[in-house]
Amino acid sequence: MNEIPSRYNPKETEDRWYKFWEENNLFSAKPNPAKKPFCIVIPPPNVTGILHMGHALNNTIQDILIRFHRMKGEESLWMPGTDHAGIATQNVVEKAIAKDGLKRQDLGREKFIEEVWQWKEQYGSTIIHQLKKLGASCDWSRTRFTMDDEYSRAVREVFAALWNKKPTGLIYQDDKVINWCPRCQTALSDEEAPHHELQGNLYYLRYPFKGESPKGTGPYIVVATTRPETMLGDTAVAVNPKDKRYKKFIGKTLILPLLNREIKIISDNMVDMKFCTGAVKVTPAHDPNDYTLAKKHNLQFINIMHPDGSLNKNAGDYNGMDRFKAREVVLEDLKEKGLLEKIEPHSLSAGHCYRCHTIIEPYLSRQWFVKMKPLAKPAIDAVKKGRIKFHPKRWTKVYLNWMENIQDWCISRQIWWGHRIPLWYCRDCQKLALASVDAPKECPICKSTNLKQDEDVLDTWFSSWLWPFATFHWPETKGLSPRPQGVPSAVEGQGTDPEEDLKYFYPTSVLVTAPEIIFFWVARMIMAGLEFMQDIPFKDVYIHGTVRDIEGKKMSKSLGNVIDPLDIINDYGADALRFSLISITAQGQDVFLSQEKFEQGRNFANKIWNASRFVLMNLEPTYIKADLCEFFKKEDLDIVNRWILSRFYSVLREVSKELDIYKFNEAANILYGFFWHEFCDWYLEIIKPNIKNRQNQVAMYKVLEKFLRALHPFMPFVTEEIWQRLPHDGLSIMIQSWPHIQEQMIDKKLEKQAQSIFDVIKEIRNLRSSIELKPDQKALVSIYPHTKLKHKLIEDNADLIKNLTKSEALNILDSSTRPPAAISAVTGDIDIYLHFSGLLDISKEKHKIKEKINELEKIKNSKEQRIKNFEFLKKAPKEIVEKEKESIEELKNSLKRLEKMYNELL
RNA sequence: GGGCGAUUGGCUCAGUUGGUUAGAGCGCCACACUCACAUUGUGGAGGUCAGAGGUUCGAAUCCUCUAUCGCCCACCA
Numbered sequence: 017m018n019e020i021p022s023r024y025n026p027k028e029t030e031d032r033w034y035k036f037w038e039e040n041n042l043f044s045a046k047p048n049p050a051k052k053p054f055c056i057v058i059p060p061p062n063v064t065g066i067l068h069m070g071h072a073l074n075n076t077i078q079d080i081l082i083r084f085h086r087m088k089g090e091e092s093l094w095m096p097g098t099d100h101a102g103i104a105t106q107n108v109v110e111k112a113i114a115k116d117g118l119k120r121q122d123l124g125r126e127k128f129i130e131e132v133w134q135w136k137e138q139y140g141s142t143i144i145h146q147l148k149k150l151g152a153s154c155d156w157s158r159t160r161f162t163m164d165d166e167y168s169r170a171v172r173e174v175f176a177a178l179w180n181k182k183p184t185g186l187i188y189q190d191d192k193v194i195n196w197c198p199r200c201q202t203a204l205s206d207e208e209a210p211h212h213e214l215q216g217n218l219y220y221l222r223y224p225f226k227g228e229s230p231k232g233t234g235p236y237i238v239v240a241t242t243r244p245e246t247m248l249g250d251t252a253v254a255v256n257p258k259d260k261r262y263k264k265f266i267g268k269t270l271i272l273p274l275l276n277r278e279i280k281i282i283s284d285n286m287v288d289m290k291f292c293t294g295a296v297k298v299t300p301a302h303d304p305n306d307y308t309l310a311k312k313h314n315l316q317f318i319n320i321m322h323p324d325g326s327l328n329k330n331a332g333d334y335n336g337m338d339r340f341k342a343r344e345v346v347l348e349d350l351k352e353k354g355l356l357e358k359i360e361p362h363s364l365s366a367g368h369c370y371r372c373h374t375i376i377e378p379y380l381s382r383q384w385f386v387k388m389k390p391l392a393k394p395a396i397d398a399v400k401k402g403r404i405k406f407h408p409k410r411w412t413k414v415y416l417n418w419m420e421n422i423q424d425w426c427i428s429r430q431i432w433w434g435h436r437i438p439l440w441y442c443r444d445c446q447k448l449a450l451a452s453v454d455a456p457k458e459c460p461i462c463k464s465t466n467l468k469q470d471e472d473v474l475d476t477w478f479s480s481w482l483w484p485f486a487t488f489h490w491p492e493t494k495g496l497s498p499r500p501q502g503v504p505s506a507v508e509g510q511g512t513d514p515e516e517d518l519k520y521f522y523p524t525s526v527l528v529t530a531p532e533i534i535f536f537w538v539a540r541m542i543m544a545g546l547e548f549m550q551d552i553p554f555k556d557v558y559i560h561g562t563v564r565d566i567e568g569k570k571m572s573k574s575l576g577n578v579i580d581p582l583d584i585i586n587d588y589g590a591d592a593l594r595f596s597l598i599s600i601t602a603q604g605q606d607v608f609l610s611q612e613k614f615e616q617g618r619n620f621a622n623k624i625w626n627a628s629r630f631v632l633m634n635l636e637p638t639y640i641k642a643d644l645c646e647f648f649k650k651e652d653l654d655i656v657n658r659w660i661l662s663r664f665y666s667v668l669r670e671v672s673k674e675l676d677i678y679k680f681n682e683a684a685n686i687l688y689g690f691f692w693h694e695f696c697d698w699y700l701e702i703i704k705p706n707i708k709n710r711q712n713q714v715a716m717y718k719v720l721e722k723f724l725r726a727l728h729p730f731m732p733f734v735t736e737e738i739w740q741r742l743p744h745d746g747l748s749i750m751i752q753s754w755p756h757i758q759e760q761m762i763d764k765k766l767e768k769q770a771q772s773i774f775d776v777i778k779e780i781r782n783l784r785s786s787i788e789l790k791p792d793q794k795a796l797v798s799i800y801p802h803t804k805l806k807h808k809l810i811e812d813n814a815d816l817i818k819n820l821t822k823s824e825a826l827n828i829l830d831s832s833t834r835p836p837a838a839i840s841a842v843t844g845d846i847d848i849y850l851h852f853s854g855l856l857d858i859s860k861e862k863h864k865i866k867e868k869i870n871e872l873e874k875i876k877n878s879k880e881q882r883i884k885n886f887e888f889l890k891k892a893p894k895e896i897v898e899k900e901k902e903s904i905e906e907l908k909n910s911l912k913r914l915e916k917m918y919n920e921l922l
Numbered sequence: 923g924g925g926c927g928a929u930u931g932g933c934u935c936a937g938u939u940g941g942u943u944a945g946a947g948c949g950c951c952a953c954a955c956u957c958a959c960a961u962u963g964u965g966g967a968g969g970u971c972a973g974a975g976g977u978u979c980g981a982a983u984c985c986u987c988u989a990u991c992g993c994c995c996a997c998c999a
Contacts, residue, residue: 630958888979
């Protein structure tokens, strides 16, 4: 066994085992009536995606769940795929062709989309490869893409279903002030335009009355704005009707500076009298509030901007100027005319494009919307009734709050890459917009074939929200829309029956995602599932934290604080990455990362490696062929073996429990502590001298083999590598069963007894260290156990104690007679003496004992206080009171002995 | 303006439904490398659990308030 290197090298193993698993189809799942299904659909990463720490955490959690349930004997499917990510992908490809000096308009729609597909073919599976490096056990044979033909069909199906929904369709077109990204030149939903604080100014502008001096001298009204360039689109000034300052001006006319447009002063309760001057400029086409106001008051809507954010001809002389340039110039011009009263610093929050971070422009345009209220209702109920549970549950409130205040969803995007809106218009009768899954041949009214499809595409999330069922070949499986004759099923030849798949795996078991995705995706999937499948899409939602850098900042390329998971895999291994990430991720808390944190995972992998190496070097395979139970009854095992088995099964029970309630860090840390500090530090060290002993062989092998299985979901590679080297039955550790919890092996009393032996050893070591005994110096130890039971325990394990304390002799005393020339300590009901031949510093020794006495005295006193309290005795549970009493007795006993020791030292 | 989270040894964090003397990793100090592992072992130092009040026999844990930091949502120009 000398060929096993003393350092674990993940590079040598990881890719090899991953390939092995794939080649043996170990990730694939099929409906199996004999088994319980377990299914997770992956949050499909963008095709443009590159694995970052957020992905690493997200997918590690999913992989742990999948591997755990797979081992538990459930038919476990992890459905993978990627998202076409409309805007993001279009941006990437636009950048790529820009290198050749091309714009997408130069290519035309069709050619450009072809270009994107080509890009997708070439680079789109990068992230899939990276997920494989991480060890993700997805059923890759099922990999879906949200633009697959079949998936696209599902999207059209859903659009048509919403369009045709009785009594009134849920899709409508309207002119609204929406979030417009001038860089991406498309509308965005509210969720896609998150607000961020900006340091800006409040500009106070003077609007003169009609017929008065146009200079800033005459009577005027002062309005405040953070976006002064929008004044070019003003069509009114509004005041509160109750506002005494302005009451008399209501209905009067002002002259809009720079453009000299006449605008009226109107009144509305919406205006806050207390804010700024109490008079507000109204820009109906560039502010959602003003839009509402304008509708109510029948004002003119003047759009002053081109789609790229530059001003248009409605802005007069400012035509063609970028919006921010125009801001400067407008201010200058106003200033020059004496119409800029003052500037105040003001922090404001503005929407930002979630793809390119450009400040969005509220922009009046005609878009398609989905009425959300009817969809939200059942989705609210499903969560309120507990059919879907959030973990941690605090997210329930966030979800419900959003759902209960849901706004209609703007689903049209003015880009090319995506699902084109399946609406056709008749150019001839112009009467009709027709929603259809397949392109209609003719107008159902006038029979014209001169039809035209809507130019816009759908929001990417309009396809994502179907993910939990569209990945299972819906709607084909629902028979909603029979496949046209002659069109082969996309799923033929795959060997599974799609209808069975959907029935078997839907609803899926759990969805694992990050908090920022709750509105985008989780909420909408719940709505879509209930609407189109008449059932929830998943039962549990696990929301993990956000990965941040050590300063708490979100990791992002622009901040340059990114730790690349692939670098970590390269330097430390995927197991190390996975383990470290998980062990520091408390349920739902944000994760603060630094490079060093991965050392823990690497060290643990190495520890497992070396412990296993040691086991392998000492294993007699002939001993471990038969099962433990056949050879040994529990009673036949010595205390150490019974202890390690009891501990292992206790740990296994805890780990299973923690995994069931999504406490991954707890589970990981329990396994870590057990292996390192119990199995290695104590167990292996104890059996070392008698390692060839048959029961040691069996127990050591069994515990290691089962431990590897329990650890496998967390660290799949190193566990596989070692398991394969151990004597084993079966192809791979990943399809072994999760170890059965042998409850009969768990014995807490015995664990306590073993612990008292370890305590004795620790005390002896402590005494050794206190007199600076060199490691190779043998010591003489005397022990006085105060009970018969302990006496026997020490007697039975004398060799063990001697070995682990480098003692050459161990006297077990029958009375508490202090041996000459010794230092002493007390642990539980055992006195310990270490013989010492050198010059003993008695005062130091006395001081040490005194300190111990003081410490115990303090605890004893506080406990006695408690026990004297009548209320405590009356109200506390009996077993707590008993425990306290016992504990006091023990403390008293220890104190008595310590005092005796103290007094004996002269 | 609402909502949520955090505040525990030098650092980063655990701590389930309130119940013995509050844990871990890293760091630190001392000692130890032919004997599985220095990516190691043994021993050690270090905390009045942010502050104040309350509930309770009993609070890091439950309640109220305060402070600091962070996140999310919201149409305050």
